[in-house]
Amino acid sequence: MPVDGSTDPFFAFGTDDLAKLDAIREALLDPSPRRIGRLDQWGLADDYEVYAEIGQYSETTITLADGTQLDASLSVPRGLAPGQTCPAVVLPAPLISIGHRAYLGMLSRWTQGGYVVLAYSQRGLAKSTGEIHVAGPQDVADAAEVVDWLLTQNQVDAERIGFFGASYGAGTSLLAAASDPRIKVVAGTSAWADLFTSLYENGTRHLAAFEALVTLFGEDRCSPEFREVIQKIRANTIDDQVREFARVRSPRNNLAKYNDAATAILLTTSWHETIFSVPAVIDFHNNLTGPKTLLIQVGDHGNAELPGLAGLPAKPTDMAYRWMDYHLGGTAGNGAPPRFDIRSEYMFNPLSDLRHASWDEYAQPKKRFHLADAASGQRDGQLVEDQPQAGWTRSVKATGKGTNIVVAPKLVQTGLAERWGLPNTYRTAETDRGLAAVFATAPVAQASRVRGDLELRVTVKAQQAGATIVAYLLDLNPATGSANIITHAPYTFTDQPAGQATTVTFPLQPADYVVARGRQLQLVIDTQDPFFSYENVTTPVFTLDITSPKGSESYLDIPLQPID
Template sequence: MPVSSPSDSPFALSSEDLARLEAISEALLDPSPRRIGRLDQWGLADTYEMYAEIAGYQEVSIAMADGTLIDAALSVPRNLAPGQTCPAIVMPAPLIGIGRKAYLGMFPRWALGGYVVLAYSQRGLADSGGEIQVAGPQDVADGGEIINWLVGQDSVDPERIGFFGSSYGAGTSLLVAAKDRRVKAVAGTSAWGDLFASLYENGTRHLKAFEALVQLFGEERCSKEFRGVIEKIRNNTIDDEVREFARARSPKHQLAAFNDARTPILLTTAWHETIFSVPAVVDLFTQLQGPKSLLVQVGDHGNSELPGLFGFISKPTEMAYRWVDHHLGGSAGDGREPRFGIRSEYMHNLLSDLSHPDWAAYALPGQRFHLSGAAAGESDGQLTRDQPQPGWTRSVKATGRGTDVVVAPKLVQTGLAERLGMPHVYKTAEIDRDLAATWTTAPLEQPMRVQGDLELRVTVKPRAMDATIVAYLLDRDPATGKAAIITNAPYTLTNQQAGQATTVTFSLQPAHYVLARGRQLQLVIDTHDQFFADANSTPTTIEFSSPQGAESYLDIPLAPVD
């Protein structure tokens, strides 16, 4: 695997980021004035000079039972009294070509907090040997051996071991903790709950995200088992082998272990996460019975914690320091108690910060909007609050191309721009009504918030046996016709009788969004999005309808802004 991510990867670090991490690595290995002085260009010289005074750093290779060497870095506080032991934090790497080096910016904070720190690259990643297993049973076994090695160090308190990880490292951390009760606390940022739900939503493959991850793994370093699963997913062979591969790698299926041990778990995700399923993370959080916390922020995968990984301030890493301190007795955080329950930002506002004890208290009740037929001379239907609207039909063409409305023009990067206050703008007048059906509310009479779970019901009649539809909910400005995306979901029907109408009911991704007075909610349903695999035969026609007794609706958790 290359030292850095491919330049066209949505996860690629800038040359400046890589140069800074390389300079930090050199200064840690050789804390001479010359090496540390190089960090002054980033304002980090004082930080790593102080680190060198309080902790020792070394790079080590840890041999697994099968002889595989795992690349790791160890930090141990200096000047410990005889017999003195410290809490320890273990950090499996995120999925990035530099592996464990992604965490170098966090070492000073952990060291100042009195922790022994061990960061490592999972097998097959970066400079570690072996083949990539995707947080499988072998990686979990490796995690246990890493702990064995760590507790063999005189300075480690075996009763105070925690795991922190981002993305791939979050999944690894959770799965190791489920199998090894020596792990007393976990903080996982950009975590996943159910790998299958992340790959396959409502019968639809998340193909673009999947291929981006495969590119990042590097197929040549993947295990034979994983390479077989890659080909099956590409070929839409979603069989028991694929399901079992995902099940074994899903923290959701380790709930009994988490709850029996009452493992303290902190999870973070993003509203417009395009890699891992947000509902699955919420579901995992909801079913945990031990101490737990969930942070959901503006943006996409990895956007929020990245500054914290580099040693700056980010909400996910600050929460992680407090979380681990609270449960292991260190002092890496700011001394405040961690927050339990749910902490949330609403979209496009980084300064928003709401807390609720659980998802039931957080989610607003759904308000039902009925999908109506288009009025005479109009192409768009209405979303109305009054009565069900039966009896209409609306046809769209499936041509293998979609409208300009998509989940995200770019994985990760679109969410990052959104996080910086620049959401992608859709021009709703330019939506091709031959390719998509739209329904719109009247302008809102007061500011409103969308907060929680959404559900769509619509009757679909494809002219072929298989069909894919994609639903989007937009925040539209009627004065300009411009809109931003609130949420989305795909749905794929398979093995249907051609021409047979089927009523489908499915959830859209949960959302937390504030709409200004005068804005409109707009539902768009089309047949293609580059983000998802497309099951439609093309060209063909798909008909939407609202039969009596199964009228179409969209439930939106909507309430006035307080």
């Protein structure tokens, strides 16, 4: 829980971590033996004794041209020779009530690595004044003024400036770099690339994530423009204003600027990310032509880097130190050069560490599984290879209520449990077949890996316009009846008239998942998930037919290959 007692589900520092950050701050502000000695309970006293000798920390307010005051902190190496300058790293805050103080655990390492470090809370966030613009043009202009202020520090080398940010700070960093050529390097953890697809995937609102973001921002602190957009998204009015609001806040719309400037960009995301679009991050990375690297980990938004923000080892922050060192000339990392590649873990094993030169090399060839009717004596449909299966229909009821299968029972926290090796377990035998259509493969003959992009084609005829389907791919253990989620995606038939059969093809979230021998892959298609729709909505009950007409047979493409 944060210090003000509110809930910060994206970066939920535990009580001990918050106490540690408070103790670090006190020792930075007053490096007395008593203050530093308090850090001994976390094994940090020696580190901050060193920092007290080589670094100087201060908290400051940056007053912008319009009078807005940004809450900030500055850490500067001591003992520089006259005229000596250092690389600098700027840290815009993640979306958390303590703002830029979320980075306190990183400051010592940056400073001991020879960096000037400036951390700040964007306008409207934490103790900064002004209204929240969600990394919009105003925040980009603010970042340029922050760099102006930074360059008034004589120790800063104007040619060696990088930005590091987590979540909201990642978006701010990327968008600032697109507009300010002084920013040469970016490391963004739990980053976003396309805000629109993060809010509105395949015609479907990501309502649970959206409302969580609004709650964290605090609606009363948001700009009038953002408040208008909030109401339009709630009303499902996805008009030009909403699209433009998202467009100018989407880094991948600045792709040409990054490539022309050869901006060095490190990105991290997670397989079970429920806040920002993973496919958009991958696509953005793939189309960068400058120095780049991508890390995809087990878990959900913010899970993997949180220990690193608190000063502990973590892949995202360890990679960020090396990334900045390589491009800016500091020594905060371990001395090893960064890798310019795809680095990943597979679900649900955070100790795994896979590397490939590119996404094309990383993703496996796809196998096509055709959706088929149930075998004789069976209630569920089949997923069969090679032979298209036409002429069947599976009917489900759309009642405004979902099944026991959901994207994630809890935003962020479900993914965090996955990092601990405790994925949520579903009992698909208990899934109401009146509300969902279920299809399954035969048990796999040998252990296999799902790695890469997935695609579903299906024909749907709904008795009501604007119907939604949600597809989930699960790993089913037939011996126990328990299943774990591999991936998912929604699709809303925004332009489909009632009663008209429509064939759609859409991607599921990419995945990296090992399927044990004897397991089955199970596809569940239902019509409601609280992740995509508000609870307790009164909707008419109607029938939705899932079909497979000849010439447009339904299929699921899965990048599934046996493990040697």
